[in-house]
Amino acid sequence: MLFWIAFVLTRPFGATLGDVLTKPHEKGGLGFGTIGSSIVLVSILGVCILFTTLKQRRLTVAGPSNDE
Numbered sequence: 001m002l003f004w005i006a007f008v009l010t011r012p013f014g015a016t017l018g019d020v021l022t023k024p025h026e027k028g029g030l031g032f033g034t035i036g037s038s039i040v041l042v043s044i045l046g047v048c049i050l051f052t053t054l055k056q057r058r059l060t061v062a063g064p065s066n067d068e
Contacts, residue, residue, distance in 0.1 A: 023029025
């Protein structure tokens with residue numbers, strides 16, 4: 001059930017973002033085209049992966065907390 005909720009809710013947002021990135025300026029988009037929009041999306045994905053990796057590494061190095 002959670003999969004389908006996430007699928008139905010995120011699909012319109014992805015389509016809208018794709019339209020904004022690929023459509024020309026005259027039609028209200030950013031005009032990146034398919035290659036440019038792919039580069040933008042891969043960059044966003046890379047930043048997210050880097051952020052979570054660094055956060056996990058920082059938590060691992062810090063070790064468990066003795067506050068419990």
